Amino acid sequence: MSRETEERNIKYVQDLFAATGGGDWKTAESMLTSDFFVTEADTLPFAGVYRGPKALQELFEMVMSAAGVVGLDLHQITAGGDRAVALLDLLLEGTPPLRVPLAETFRFRDGKVCEIEMQTAAGIDRSSLETWGRIAGLRVTRSLLGR
Secondary structure (H helix, E strand, O other): OOHHHHHHHHHHHHHHHHHHHOOOHHHHHHOEEEEEEEEEOOOOOOOEEEEOOOHHHHHHHHHHHHOOEEEEEEEEEEEEOOEEEEEEEEEEOOOOOEEEEEEEEEEEEOOEEEEEEEEEOOOOOHHHHHHHHHHOOOOOOOOOOOO
């Protein structure tokens, strides 16, 4: 793929983050294919596959409220072929906020995002997230941990 396509995909991911972060779910859904799905890694509290354009909003709202997320710190987006990867930290309640490093892979088809796969950064596992939740004063439950 051309550098122009890669730059367009990076901008698209930035725009998708802006739409979801701003609560503009109509715009966000228009950026996803009708068969869109998002996969949360087994090491994440909300592990599983969520399907359909509305799944992104449902997952976003569930994670933001249940996990005590107070913000995102987007570090970098890179692209190659039909994929873009965003490196970011979820910021959890606490003083200072606790950082959970994530990598999100976006796959494109026909100019839209058809798949997002979320992974924890190296060395972060479910046990660490449990510990961070306790430190942040979150009530860690079986449902919060996806068990």
